Amino acid sequence: MAARAALRRRFWATVPARLRLLRAATVSLTVTLMLLLGLAGLAASGTWDEVARQDAPRTTSAADLDLALNDMDAQAANILLSSGNAGKGRLATPYEKAVGFYGDARRTIGHDLRTLAVAAQGDHTDEHTVESLTDGFAQYQELIGRALENDGRAGGKPAALADYRRATDLLQSRLLPDARKLVDSNNSAFNRQYEKARSALSGQLAAVLVLGVLLLVALGVLQWHLARRFHRTLNPGVLAATVCALLAVLLGAQTLSASAEHLRGARRDAFDSVVALSRARAIAYDANADESRYLLDPERREQYGQTFLTKSQELYGISKTTLGTYADRLATTWQAYRSDHGDLRFTGEFRRELDNITFAGERAAAEKTVETYAAYQRDDRTIRALVAQGKEREAVAFCISWEPGMSNAHFGAWMNALDQVTDINRHHFTASVRAGRAEVAGLLPWALGALLAAAALAALGLRPRLAEFR
Numbered sequence: 001m002a003a004r005a006a007l008r009r010r011f012w013a014t015v016p017a018r019l020r021l022l023r024a025a026t027v028s029l030t031v032t033l034m035l036l037l038g039l040a041g042l043a044a045s046g047t048w049d050e051v052a053r054q055d056a057p058r059t060t061s062a063a064d065l066d067l068a069l070n071d072m073d074a075q076a077a078n079i080l081l082s083s084g085n086a087g088k089g090r091l092a093t094p095y096e097k098a099v100g101f102y103g104d105a106r107r108t109i110g111h112d113l114r115t116l117a118v119a120a121q122g123d124h125t126d127e128h129t130v131e132s133l134t135d136g137f138a139q140y141q142e143l144i145g146r147a148l149e150n151d152g153r154a155g156g157k158p159a160a161l162a163d164y165r166r167a168t169d170l171l172q173s174r175l176l177p178d179a180r181k182l183v184d185s186n187n188s189a190f191n192r193q194y195e196k197a198r199s200a201l202s203g204q205l206a207a208v209l210v211l212g213v214l215l216l217v218a219l220g221v222l223q224w225h226l227a228r229r230f231h232r233t234l235n236p237g238v239l240a241a242t243v244c245a246l247l248a249v250l251l252g253a254q255t256l257s258a259s260a261e262h263l264r265g266a267r268r269d270a271f272d273s274v275v276a277l278s279r280a281r282a283i284a285y286d287a288n289a290d291e292s293r294y295l296l297d298p299e300r301r302e303q304y305g306q307t308f309l310t311k312s313q314e315l316y317g318i319s320k321t322t323l324g325t326y327a328d329r330l331a332t333t334w335q336a337y338r339s340d341h342g343d344l345r346f347t348g349e350f351r352r353e354l355d356n357i358t359f360a361g362e363r364a365a366a367e368k369t370v371e372t373y374a375a376y377q378r379d380d381r382t383i384r385a386l387v388a389q390g391k392e393r394e395a396v397a398f399c400i401s402w403e404p405g406m407s408n409a410h411f412g413a414w415m416n417a418l419d420q421v422t423d424i425n426r427h428h429f430t431a432s433v434r435a436g437r438a439e440v441a442g443l444l445p446w447a448l449g450a451l452l453a454a455a456a457l458a459a460l461g462l463r464p465r466l467a468e469f470r
Helices: 002-013 015-082 092-119 124-151 157-230 236-296 298-315 326-339 349-354 362-388 392-400 407-467
Strands: none
Touching: 015 092, 015 124, 015 157, 015 236, 015 392, 015 407, 092 124, 092 392, 124 157, 157 236, 157 407, 236 298, 236 349, 236 362, 236 392, 236 407, 298 349, 298 362, 326 362, 349 362, 362 392, 362 407, 392 407
């Protein structure tokens, strides 16, 4: 009992003891709040670095790889379609464009595989997938190389087609599933990082508010005690410290809440659309390749017609439709959607984007994408009608020509429209990352400075009062 009484007299019973205790509480809370804000700021900066330099680039590289594989295979088919017989009867412009696009796609695949190999380090599943892709791509190039070599010889089309079949079968059975597995894996990793970061920011914000309230309460008690004991209305130093502490809490809370909001904007508003649109683009190139395969390989026409419809349904899904009715059903359901954006008669990647419209100009760009897609689908019906009439050379010319009004020209217009809506979302993703970094770099130093000022002003305000008891 005596020891407890001695401790009470030392730490609370006397006026100087109470002032020192309140000063210690104020300083402790200030330091704790500074540490919390500093660590939260470092964590937020690290999150933005991972999002901008790791999570998003990995996902888009995997999506680019998926697209480039489809494009390379489509261009290989177009080369075989347009080359003629050892160069005789060649469709010069389509052939030259196909050769150029083929080389571009091959270089893109090589770059993306190197990027993904670095990104996969430490993840055994992704490492194995990238190794499988690299080995499979080497086999695929060998088969396409043989096909093109055979195609260069007079009468070499049958051998070239046999090699191309093996190549495209390898692509469909191994390379594309592996590429899409990487898209899903990297996108899921980004999602996990996003959820973890948002949860951390919410917890840090709650802790800042709790500590901030405790600090303001401690300063309020100190002010009240000084006024009551020394018969002064307000202590200027403690009052200034309270203002600084309140400013620091507001700035710290604003930093964390704004970071969370910018992170949501970057991931959910912008990057979710980028992923959906990137998938749509890869599927589009695969469907376009199916048209070329359909013309190149008569024995597999039914198979390639069905896979074209399947991919069309992944982009713009319509129930109870066939290859022959798809274009008309697309027009009907699209008109219904234009009249009522809540109309749910179609699904697919385009629907994902249309249900996630966020930014200025995005809806108009997304709707233009579907409209150019509808024009491309009408061209597909024309191609199949020409084949049915026995006009295969006309069908080939219409399919792979880049002249205005031809199928490839409409495909290019569709891809340009798709790129425009993707660019809108990429721009806002970049803007959200930039704004999130700016919040941390711009506001947090002021919050930490205000806390330092609060501690110093509280100490200066107490100093004259404590001096009276020496």
